[in-house]
Amino acid sequence: MAEEGLRARAPRAARYSSYAGEEGRAAAPNLLLVDAGRDLHDFSxxxxxxxxxxxxxxxxxxxxxxxxxxxxAVDLFDGDVAAFSxxxxxxxxxxxxxxxxxxxxAGGGFTLHSDRGWHYRTPxxxxxxxxxGVERSMSRKGHSPDNA
Structure with missing residues (x-):
């Protein structure tokens, strides 16, 4: 191969994607989404x-x-941190x-919005x-404005 000026090409490893195969796995609807067509959210x-x-x-x-x-966990009413770890x-x-x-x-019975990280989709x-009594809400797959 060297005599002909040829070189072997090694295949590149595929990049890691956190979204690969995760669609729908314990996902929750985006309860803060007001108008999906215009990406309008109610963060209040x-x-x-x-x-x-x-x-x-x-x-x-x-x-x-x-x-x-x-x-x-940030309260959307006033921006205060209700809890953290x-x-x-x-x-x-x-x-x-x-x-x-x-x-x-907060006493339970609230809505908790998150991204689609694996932590928020485990059983x-x-x-x-x-x-x-916490109602789960998750941003849509691949829509970062849902987390604004």
């Missing part, structure tokens, strides 16, 4: 503890190479602790929300 609440939003944020502390993960990994336990704190603070999460 009429009373405290009525609608909370959550996500997981990764950050680093100064002078520490490790990552830290924050999972807050902090951990060294984005685990099921991290969001379970946040959910327990949110239920203790444990779905069961815990149901037992607490």
């Amino acid at each position: 609440a009429a009373a405290p503890g009525e609608v909370l939003v959550t996500d997981i944020t990764e950050f680093r502390l100064p002078d520490d190479p490790r990552k830290v993960y924050l999972s807050p 902090v951990g060294t990994s984005p685990s099921k336990a991290l969001v379970a602790e946040m959910l327990a704190g949110a239920v203790a603070a 444990d999460w779905v069961r815990a929300c149901g037992e607490a």
